[in-house]
Amino acid sequence: MRAPVKIAGAVVLVAYAALVATTRSFTWPALVLTVIAGITVLVLAGRPPGSRASAPAGRGIALWGVLAIAVVAWQLLAYFQSPRDAHPTISSMVDALEAHRPLRGALFIGWIALGRALARR
Amino acid sequence: MSSRTVTLLGWALLAAAVVAVEARALVRRQQYATLGDAVGLVLRHRLGRGIVLLGWLWLGWHVFVR
Numbered sequence: 001m002r003a004p005v006k007i008a009g010a011v012v013l014v015a016y017a018a019l020v021a022t023t024r025s026f027t028w029p030a031l032v033l034t035v036i037a038g039i040t041v042l043v044l045a046g047r048p049p050g051s052r053a054s055a056p057a058g059r060g061i062a063l064w065g066v067l068a069i070a071v072v073a074w075q076l077l078a079y080f081q082s083p084r085d086a087h088p089t090i091s092s093m094v095d096a097l098e099a100h101r102p103l104r105g106a107l108f109i110g111w112i113a114l115g116r117a118l119a120r121r
Numbered sequence: 122m123s124s125r126t127v128t129l130l131g132w133a134l135l136a137a138a139v140v141a142v143e144a145r146a147l148v149r150r151q152q153y154a155t156l157g158d159a160v161g162l163v164l165r166h167r168l169g170r171g172i173v174l175l176g177w178l179w180l181g182w183h184v185f186v187r
Contacts, residue, residue, distance in 0.1 A: 034185045064159035086124040
């Protein structure tokens with residue numbers, strides 16, 4: 001992709017993230033903006049035709065599975081205990097971050113980047 | 122030690138483990154799988170790809186909408 005297109009894309013993304021940062025949870029604007037962004041990423045960043053994700057290298061795949069299970073288990077352990085302040089979950093920790101609008105915008109950009117990376121593999 | 126401290130310590134240990142395993146894989150790229158490799162393995166299969174991408178959409182809804 002040419003540099004001007006990349007720069008324009010980055011500008012659009014930052015502006016869009018700034019717009020999302022102004023929305024509040026449980027509102028229609030937040031829902032609509034998030035859905036539009038999600039669908040756009042999946043459509044535009046889709047895997048190029050004919051490509052296929054490369055085979056994984058080496059050992060350690062099972063270790064990632066163990067770590068994933070450990071994260072889920074710790075999350076569930078925290079989730080089913082109360083009060084939430086005493087047993088923070090991933091969601092409650094992220095909530096604390098996104099209470100600040102610049103961080104909410106930054107989290108949105110991170111989410112878009114993650115989606116693009118996943119869709120293109 | 123309070124419950125909050127124990128829980129946060131657990132999160133910190135898990136984060137450290139993820140970073141350590143990823144760092145090892147990045148240093149010894151030919152020997153160990155990175156997180157990207159592990160996710161790529163799931164994404165190679167149509168069902169896994171669907172689940173991962175739907176999971177990503179759900180994540181966005183969970184963080185920014187709900």
